[in-house]
Amino acid sequence: xxxxxxxxxxxxxxxxxxxxxxxxxxxxxxxxxxxxxxxxxxxxxxxxxxxxxxxxxxxxxxxxxxxxxxxxxxxxxxx
Amino acid sequence: xxxxxxxxxxxxxxxxxxxxxxxxxxxxxxxxxxxxxxxxxxxxxxxxxxxxxxxxxxxxxxxxxxxxxxxxxxxxxxxxxxxxxxxxxxxxxxxxxxxxxxxxxxxxxxxxxxxxxxxxxxxxxxxxxxxxxxxxxxxxx
Numbered sequence: 001x002x003x004x005x006x007x008x009x010x011x012x013x014x015x016x017x018x019x020x021x022x023x024x025x026x027x028x029x030x031x032x033x034x035x036x037x038x039x040x041x042x043x044x045x046x047x048x049x050x051x052x053x054x055x056x057x058x059x060x061x062x063x064x065x066x067x068x069x070x071x072x073x074x075x076x077x078x079x
Numbered sequence: 080x081x082x083x084x085x086x087x088x089x090x091x092x093x094x095x096x097x098x099x100x101x102x103x104x105x106x107x108x109x110x111x112x113x114x115x116x117x118x119x120x121x122x123x124x125x126x127x128x129x130x131x132x133x134x135x136x137x138x139x140x141x142x143x144x145x146x147x148x149x150x151x152x153x154x155x156x157x158x159x160x161x162x163x164x165x166x167x168x169x170x171x172x173x174x175x176x177x178x179x180x181x182x183x184x185x186x187x188x189x190x191x192x193x194x195x196x197x198x199x200x201x202x203x204x205x206x207x208x209x210x211x212x213x214x215x216x217x218x219x220x
Contacts, residue, residue: 046130046137048096048145059136062144 001078002057004034006042007050016051016065023071027079095123095172095205096141096148098131098159106153106176106183113197114151122202123149132162142168147208149174149201154183172204 005020007013013035021033036042042050049063053071060066060074099114100107114125128150130138142148142163149172150159163170177183179200181193 046127046135046141048124048126048141052137052140057136059140062137062141064144 001029001031001055001075002034003031003075004036004054006036006045006047006052006054008037008039008042009035010050012065013051016053016061019066019068020053020071023068023075026068027072027075029075029079093118093121093123094147095208096145097123097125097151097201098128098142098148098163099125099151100128100153100159102153102156102158104153104183105186105189106181108153108187109176109181109189109193109197110151110153110159112189112194113201116194117198117201123147123205128159128162131166131168134166139166139168142166147171147205149205149208151176151197151201153177172201172208174200174204176200 003020003024005013005017007016017033017035024031024033042052045052045054045059047059047062051065052059052063053061053066053074055074055078061070097114097117099110101111101114102108117123118125126141127138131142150163150170152159152173152175154177155175157175160170160173176197179196181196
């Protein structure tokens with residue numbers, strides 16, 4: 001499973017990354033969570049803003065900090 | 080870096096996602112011109128309706144998650160509205176230019192007065208959108 005957080009490194013992006021990592025651990029997955037910080041790379045996902053969460057290439061959330069439960073549901077659906 | 084935080088697009092201040100049908104008639108191009116100018120002026124940020132139409136997840140999810148968004152259709156055919164419906168994106172503010180009394184034709188020489196009329200109508204349609212929406216769907220702090 002490929003999980004990425006998109007964001008330039010701001011506080012909300014870091015909070016999002018932490019929640020996603022927490023959800024990954026809770027789901028018992030051994031996957032690394034990538035963090036895309038380059039503006040051009042972020043733009044290539046077509047998102048209007050950040051933080052954004054991408055799972056297996058599909059953007060799941062844009063411009064907000066997702067709840068852990070939401071992330072767990074996305075992970076479960078992608079497994 | 081902090082100034083770019085959360086803003087992948089260009090407009091520095093705008094907090095409204097602007098989606099124009101940009102169709103092949105005067106009213107379609109008026110929707111496009113108004114969207115461009117409102118973006119340049121900082122009212123909002125024009126976003127890619129084509130990306131939503133293509134069901135690209137970044138575009139679709141962005142439109143679903145943004146607090147303030149306006150769709151501009153040139154005519155009652157309603158292509159922009161149909162694209163959003165097809166992508167299951169809720170319509171927030173909506174303007175149809177022929178409803179403003181603008182006749183649809185193939186004259187692409189857009190006049191300043193009509194462009195300003197469209198921009199004013201878009202702003203009016205957005206007046207009930209969330210005023211506290213951050214620049215872009217969320218801003219890092």
